Amino acid sequence: MTILHSEADIIVKSPGxxxxxxxxxxxxxxxxLPAAIDRKVTMWFRKKxxxxxxxxxxxxxxxxxxxxQPLTISDTHWENYVLGVVDGIQKARPGKLAGFDCDxxxxxxxxxxxxxxAALECGVAKGLNALFDLELSDLELIEISRMAEHNFxxxxxxxxxxFAVTMGKQNKLLLLNCETLDYKLIDAEFxxxxxxxxxxxxxxxxxxxxxxxRRAACEHALSIIQxxxxxxxxxxxxxxxxxxxxxxxxxGNVYQRALFVSxxxxxxLNAANLIQNGNIKEFGALMYQTHEGLSxxxxxxxVELDFLVDFSKKFTQVVGSRMMGGGFGGCTINLVEERFVNxxxxxxxxxxxxxxxxxxxxxxxxxxxxVEIVKS
Ligand code: GLA
Numbered sequence: 291m292t293i294l295h296s297e298a299d300i301i302v303k304s305p306g307x308x309x310x311x312x313x314x315x316x317x318x319x320x321x322x323l324p325a326a327i328d329r330k331v332t333m334w335f336r337k338k339x340x341x342x343x344x345x346x347x348x349x350x351x352x353x354x355x356x357x358x359q360p361l362t363i364s365d366t367h368w369e370n371y372v373l374g375v376v377d378g379i380q381k382a383r384p385g386k387l388a389g390f391d392c393d394x395x396x397x398x399x400x401x402x403x404x405x406x407x408a409a410l411e412c413g414v415a416k417g418l419n420a421l422f423d424l425e426l427s428d429l430e431l432i433e434i435s436r437m438a439e440h441n442f443x444x445x446x447x448x449x450x451x452x453f454a455v456t457m458g459k460q461n462k463l464l465l466l467n468c469e470t471l472d473y474k475l476i477d478a479e480f481x482x483x484x485x486x487x488x489x490x491x492x493x494x495x496x497x498x499x500x501x502x503x504r505r506a507a508c509e510h511a512l513s514i515i516q517x518x519x520x521x522x523x524x525x526x527x528x529x530x531x532x533x534x535x536x537x538x539x540x541x542g543n544v545y546q547r548a549l550f551v552s553x554x555x556x557x558x559l560n561a562a563n564l565i566q567n568g569n570i571k572e573f574g575a576l577m578y579q580t581h582e583g584l585s586x587x588x589x590x591x592x593v594e595l596d597f598l599v600d601f602s603k604k605f606t607q608v609v610g611s612r613m614m615g616g617g618f619g620g621c622t623i624n625l626v627e628e629r630f631v632n633x634x635x636x637x638x639x640x641x642x643x644x645x646x647x648x649x650x651x652x653x654x655x656x657x658x659x660x661v662e663i664v665k666s
Pocket of ligand 1: 312313314315316317405447448449450451615616617
């Protein structure tokens with residue numbers, strides 16, 4: 291049984307996100323530059339008069355749970371994105387939820403690093419908030435969605451994805467301070483370049499465990515640095531010159547992680563200025579630097595991503611390229627001269643197929659508004 295779409299009480303459209311620059315620093319109190327995109331998850335919600343909720347994903351299948359019983363983590367990975375949000379809402383608004391059905395249809399490839407997971411979480415949060423008149427603020431919905439990922443999915447993620455998915459604006463990038471959640475909207479103006487995502491179609495299963503390991507390494511680095519420099523509250527705000535004094539004092543890879551975080555935060559602030567001044571070429575050069583750091587210092591890339599970034603360097607029409615999101619697979623984000631886009635995609639797909647015998651998928655994205663109720 292699925293909801294007849296015309297009978298839905300609420301329809302939600304929830305976007306994926308891109309991130310121009312500022313990777314792996316949201317959980318280090320850094321700055322990031324994401325945007326919501328025009329690829330979305332659509333969700334149809336309907337109240338019902340039993341306690342048995344049914345959530346049905348076109349791609350993943352259906353599951354049920356009793357809204358009046360305590361929720362537990364599911365063995366079926368994707369269900370936890372939904373269950374975690376429902377659990378968070380139950381805690382924020384005890385006793386306010388009742389039975390509902392939810393149908394889900396997604397245009398977002400899973401494991402591509404464009405946050406199909408945050409789209410799902412924030413869509414469920416926004417939808418249930420409206421369906422049951424809970425009056426939770428956007429910031430509360432963002433936090434509930436982020437904590438679903440921590441508590442039910444098991445990834446100790448930062449705030450970037452849920453924030454971008456919820457607060458995104460068409461034609462804008464969000465320059466977000468992940469500590470204060472202050473943000474500035476910046477025009478997403480890259481002419482004559484277009485944003486092209488190249489999906490490696492690989493998703494190495496290290497992603498979640500390695501993510502948490504990186505986060506722990508950063509927390510460790512900060513705790514050591516704070517012993518000498520209590521003035522620093524977040525790793526991203528420690529200047530590179532101070533980090534360098536810990537060469538040999540922090541374990542090798544912890545030192546490398548800290549160095550990347552400090553540089554990436556500085557790079558992001560610099561990058562935001564460059565975009566605002568229309569200096570897209572220099573901005574692109576910073577994207578390459580970010581990739582280098584993610585690959586060599588932070589070690590979250592993989593051979594497929596490195597191959598695509600290297601391949602892009604052959605063409606002057608590509609001004610920047612780097613892996614995007616958590617890493618270990620997913621997409622590269624590329625700034626490509628508009629009239630070269632098709633040729634570039636064709637050449638990259640052929641070279642990638644030859645190298646790995648895997649089909650590459652290109653995704654042309656535009657920025658869009660964050661999660662929206664389209665019918666209520
Ligand atoms: C994932 C996480 C984000 C962020 C990125 C890396 O997408 O969910 O919080 O840390 O990785 O920048």
